[in-house]
Amino acid sequence: MTEVFIAFFLFMLMGMPVAFAIGISGMMFFMQQPTLPSTIPAQLVLTQTQSFMLLAIPLFVFAGNLLNETGITHRLMRLSSMLAGHLRAGLAQVNMVLAATLGGITSSAIADATMLGRVLGPGMLEKGYSRGFCAGVIAFSSLITTMIPPGIGLVLYGSIGEVSIGRLFAAGLVPGLLMTVLYMVAIEITARKQGYEPERTERITLKELVTTSLDCIWAFLFPVLLIVGLRFGLFTPSEAGAFAVAYAVTIGVFVYREFTWEKFVRTLEDTVVDIGMVMLLISLSAIFSYGLTWEQLPQAFAELIVGISGDPWLVMLIIVAMLLVVGMFMDSTVLILLLTAILIPIARAVGIDLVHFGIVMVLTLTIGLLTPPVGVVMFIVCSIFNCSIVEMYRDSWWLLLATLIVVLGCIFFPQIVLFVPDMIFGKQ
Amino acid sequence: ACGKTETAKTKSPKQKYVLKFNHVLSDSEPFHKGFLNWGKRVKERTNGGLEIQVFHSAQLGVEEDIIEQIRQGANIGQNTDSARLGMYVPAIAVMNAPYFVDSIDEVAKLRELATVKAWQKELEDKHGIKILSFTWVQGLRHMVTNKPIKTPDDLKGLRIRTPGVPIWQESIRSIGASPVALPFGEVYIAMEQKAIDGADLVYRNVTGAKLFEVAKYMSETNHILLINFEVISKKFFDSLPPEYQQILVEECDKAGLEASREMEKEVEPLRKQLAEKGMTIVQDVDAAAFRKAGEGAYNVLKLTEVRDQLYKEMGKK
Amino acid sequence: MRRFYQYVCAAEMHIAKWALAVLTVLVIAAAVMRSIGMPIVWAIDAATFLFAWCVFLGGDIAMRNDRLVCIDVLTCRLPKKYQHYLKIINYSIIVVFLASLIAHGVKLAYTTRLRTFQGIPDVSYTWVTIAVPLGCLLMLITAILKIRNLIQNGYENMPDGECGCPKELM
Numbered sequence: 001m002t003e004v005f006i007a008f009f010l011f012m013l014m015g016m017p018v019a020f021a022i023g024i025s026g027m028m029f030f031m032q033q034p035t036l037p038s039t040i041p042a043q044l045v046l047t048q049t050q051s052f053m054l055l056a057i058p059l060f061v062f063a064g065n066l067l068n069e070t071g072i073t074h075r076l077m078r079l080s081s082m083l084a085g086h087l088r089a090g091l092a093q094v095n096m097v098l099a100a101t102l103g104g105i106t107s108s109a110i111a112d113a114t115m116l117g118r119v120l121g122p123g124m125l126e127k128g129y130s131r132g133f134c135a136g137v138i139a140f141s142s143l144i145t146t147m148i149p150p151g152i153g154l155v156l157y158g159s160i161g162e163v164s165i166g167r168l169f170a171a172g173l174v175p176g177l178l179m180t181v182l183y184m185v186a187i188e189i190t191a192r193k194q195g196y197e198p199e200r201t202e203r204i205t206l207k208e209l210v211t212t213s214l215d216c217i218w219a220f221l222f223p224v225l226l227i228v229g230l231r232f233g234l235f236t237p238s239e240a241g242a243f244a245v246a247y248a249v250t251i252g253v254f255v256y257r258e259f260t261w262e263k264f265v266r267t268l269e270d271t272v273v274d275i276g277m278v279m280l281l282i283s284l285s286a287i288f289s290y291g292l293t294w295e296q297l298p299q300a301f302a303e304l305i306v307g308i309s310g311d312p313w314l315v316m317l318i319i320v321a322m323l324l325v326v327g328m329f330m331d332s333t334v335l336i337l338l339l340t341a342i343l344i345p346i347a348r349a350v351g352i353d354l355v356h357f358g359i360v361m362v363l364t365l366t367i368g369l370l371t372p373p374v375g376v377v378m379f380i381v382c383s384i385f386n387c388s389i390v391e392m393y394r395d396s397w398w399l400l401l402a403t404l405i406v407v408l409g410c411i412f413f414p415q416i417v418l419f420v421p422d423m424i425f426g427k428q
Numbered sequence: 429a430c431g432k433t434e435t436a437k438t439k440s441p442k443q444k445y446v447l448k449f450n451h452v453l454s455d456s457e458p459f460h461k462g463f464l465n466w467g468k469r470v471k472e473r474t475n476g477g478l479e480i481q482v483f484h485s486a487q488l489g490v491e492e493d494i495i496e497q498i499r500q501g502a503n504i505g506q507n508t509d510s511a512r513l514g515m516y517v518p519a520i521a522v523m524n525a526p527y528f529v530d531s532i533d534e535v536a537k538l539r540e541l542a543t544v545k546a547w548q549k550e551l552e553d554k555h556g557i558k559i560l561s562f563t564w565v566q567g568l569r570h571m572v573t574n575k576p577i578k579t580p581d582d583l584k585g586l587r588i589r590t591p592g593v594p595i596w597q598e599s600i601r602s603i604g605a606s607p608v609a610l611p612f613g614e615v616y617i618a619m620e621q622k623a624i625d626g627a628d629l630v631y632r633n634v635t636g637a638k639l640f641e642v643a644k645y646m647s648e649t650n651h652i653l654l655i656n657f658e659v660i661s662k663k664f665f666d667s668l669p670p671e672y673q674q675i676l677v678e679e680c681d682k683a684g685l686e687a688s689r690e691m692e693k694e695v696e697p698l699r700k701q702l703a704e705k706g707m708t709i710v711q712d713v714d715a716a717a718f719r720k721a722g723e724g725a726y727n728v729l730k731l732t733e734v735r736d737q738l739y740k741e742m743g744k745k
Numbered sequence: 746m747r748r749f750y751q752y753v754c755a756a757e758m759h760i761a762k763w764a765l766a767v768l769t770v771l772v773i774a775a776a777v778m779r780s781i782g783m784p785i786v787w788a789i790d791a792a793t794f795l796f797a798w799c800v801f802l803g804g805d806i807a808m809r810n811d812r813l814v815c816i817d818v819l820t821c822r823l824p825k826k827y828q829h830y831l832k833i834i835n836y837s838i839i840v841v842f843l844a845s846l847i848a849h850g851v852k853l854a855y856t857t858r859l860r861t862f863q864g865i866p867d868v869s870y871t872w873v874t875i876a877v878p879l880g881c882l883l884m885l886i887t888a889i890l891k892i893r894n895l896i897q898n899g900y901e902n903m904p905d906g907e908c909g910c911p912k913e914l915m
């Protein structure tokens with residue numbers, strides 16, 4: 001199996017698509033095992049697509065792509081500006097509110113970073129905020145979407161680990177909102193130090209606020225309906241994805257009237273490509289995981305970690321530290337795919353709640369999107385604002401601190417995470 | 429069939445064999461313990477020459493996939509049932525039909541019947557599947573739902589999870605419900621999210637998978653006495669020294685009987701345990717009505733003659 | 746020949762996108778019909794069937810459009826010449842891998858013919874299984890065409906922005 005791991009890293013460094021790097025190195029395991037029939041890889045690749053649970057993934061991707069086309073974004077933008085424009089570094093605060101509300105409909109940190117950077121980036125530079133601060137604001141705010149439901153990372157974790165996606169969604173709410181609030185505090189502190197001024201001087205009237213909020217009601221309703229539907233068993237996670245698709249189409253066609261047949265077909269085509277890219281990775285990684293299972297490596301690994309300590313807190317900290325390290329080099333989708341099945345038995349063995357663990361794991365891995373040397377969101381914002389990684393961290397270290405507080409808070413106060421799911425779904 | 433001439437009785441055998449044995453049950457079930465016992469005794473008797481590694485919770489893959497792998501000669505084994513074997517030798521599925529046998533003793537007789545022997549040979553020669561043992565009896569299956577089931581009518585319109593093979597589906601259909609194919613591991617979440625209305629399971633499955641959290645009633649329909657089959661690759665079996673083959677089969681039968689008896693003994697305490705967890709055990713089930721309805725499955729799948737032939741050979745009814 | 750391939754690509758996109766649309770409708774229909782007490786038992790099975798086809802055809806489309814995720818920290822720092830050769834090497838390895846998956850996928854499609862699809866009588870699992878070799882065949886063609894283009898164009902003409910990989914969804 002050592003050769004297989006070496007081959008995997010070598011292929012990845014050679015710039016081979018990760019899906020193939022994983023599949024081909026996994027295939028090498030089968031070549032070392034003369035007793036294993038060579039048809040197994042083909043079978044494993046197929047079986048991944050035959051799971052009722054994994055059906056949730058393409059449907060949520062489809063729904064996310066549709067929601068981006070329906071005209072919700074610029075309405076949320078107007079509302080966010082009303083809510084936060086009077087604060088110091090007003091545009092940065094607007095960005096945080098927008099990220100949180102947008103998080104209720106989108107599911108991808110990378111997509112959000114790109115979108116927020118384009119929408120608010122030029123304005124922030126114009127206001128004279130430093131490039132590093134702008135980059136940091138956009139980058140950290142994009143983490144919020146992975147926690148506020150829906151989030152594709154939680155769907156992946158839940159589907160692979162057979163953990164209730166409804167509970168995971170509900171569990172992400174508080175950490176997501178907590179992040180938003182702490183980020184706003186961090187911006188306020190930075191703004192005072194740097195002397196950034198508010199966007200507007202006067203507050204908005206109640207009437208303005210009400211009309212704009214009503215216009216955005218469909219966006220707010222979406223995550224709520226999703227959790228309620230899952231809670232009352234109106235639909236399964238896969239069906240929730242399909243329901244999200246229907247919701248997006250309905251709002252786009254009947255409420256905002258901006259959604260056309262051409263847009264639908266285009267979204268369908270974009271989604272096919274996205275599904276191809278994600279599911280090919282999931283499918284081919286099954287070849288690799290089979291080798292791990294065959295050699296009983298996850299058990300060995302679990303015994304090793306549990307052997308260090310049976311204390312849930314310590315085990316969680318070890319895992320988080322490890323995730324932060326691997327997250328520096330690889331990005332979250334691949335890591336969730338590879339590690340969920342390995343880490344869940346460990347969490348179960350030491351008695352960590354799997355929903356709690358999922359939130360911590362996905363949150364930690366998402367931070368990897370911002371850490372050098374390989375961090376996609378970091379690359380995106382640094383290229384948008386034309387700044388260096390050092391500049392970004394120098395000017396936004398209060399935001400980094402806020403992130404750490406949220407992660408540590410989630411680890412040591414499970415109630416932050418479990419309070420909402422326990423309230424909605426009942427205690428487990 | 430193997431090229432080794434030296435005796436296998438030496439202290440440390442020259443060639444070591446490993447069998448990877450997969451099953452879909454959780455590691456808390458008696459069968460898992462049974463498989464571990466089987467492995468332990470085989471290892472002892474072969475001086476470590478044949479090792480069995482047991483993978484619980486379908487870690488190596490879903491049952492249907494594993495059987496395909498077995499057919500192609502992998503050193504893999506699987507705990508399965510006659511329903512799935514029926515995809516290869518259709519008549520064998522009769523053992524999974526409603527109300528086919530009633531006790532472990534009846535199951536023990538099956539192996540010696542001429543017809544059953546012919547089936548085993550066909551599985552080996554035509555499909556590469558070797559049955560090691562079928563003394564593994566999981567017990568009588570009942571309905572786990574959120575409403576009491578007393579007559580076949582109570583099952584009307586309910587989506588009941590079954591494994592994805594025709595005999596299961598027909599059996600469930602014949603006693604009134606709509607079958608839904610779903611892996612066992614997905615039952616809890618599907619129940620929780622109401623994707624299905626219930627499942628047909630033995631007592632132990634309900635505690636093992638914590639289904640009392642998502643279902644209120646356990647109705648004792650007794651509709652299937654689930655016989656499990658331990659199958660491995662014929663090619664791998666033939667590659668073993670003859671004495672290993674014998675040990676493997678003997679110990680499998682022995683461990684199976686033990687595990688089956690233990691499961692039988694467990695039913696009473698499990699009943700109590702589930703009642704304490706808040707489940708209602710429904711025992712006043714209209715057995716005659718269910719038995720009559722069950723006939724439908726034999727008719728649809730044209731298994732009536734096969735059943736009558738087996739009954740004749742074993743002197744039943 | 747080129748005409749024919751363009752036709753195949755168009756058909757591939759059509760099948761994949763309508764498979765996605767139909768599977769979405771099926772999943773919604775299953776949920777709705779269940780809640781009104783008239784479950785469509787085969788809907789989810791049919792949806793996973795379409796899913797398999799959507800995945801393997803979509804995989805090829807993503808590959809053709811260079812949308813597969815990869816890690817480019819190291820490769821992007823190399824001189825263009827080495828980038829060029831690395832790409833050819835990568836695609837060549839992928840070709841061998843896909844060829845082996847096709848061969849074994851075909852074999853598997855044959856051996857699973859007795860297995861029924863999710864317990865629906867008379868529907869063989871083979872119909873799902875052939876999605877693998879067929880999808881891999883399309884990807885194999887894509888990989889070979891990529892190699893041909895790389896060799897024909899040479900590294901001198903490689904545009905500057907060519908080295909970056911696409912990013913993931915999360």
Ligand code: NA
Binds near residue numbers: 103106108144149151
């Ligand atoms: Na989100």
Ligand code: NA
Binds near residue numbers: 368369370376
């Ligand atoms: Na990183």
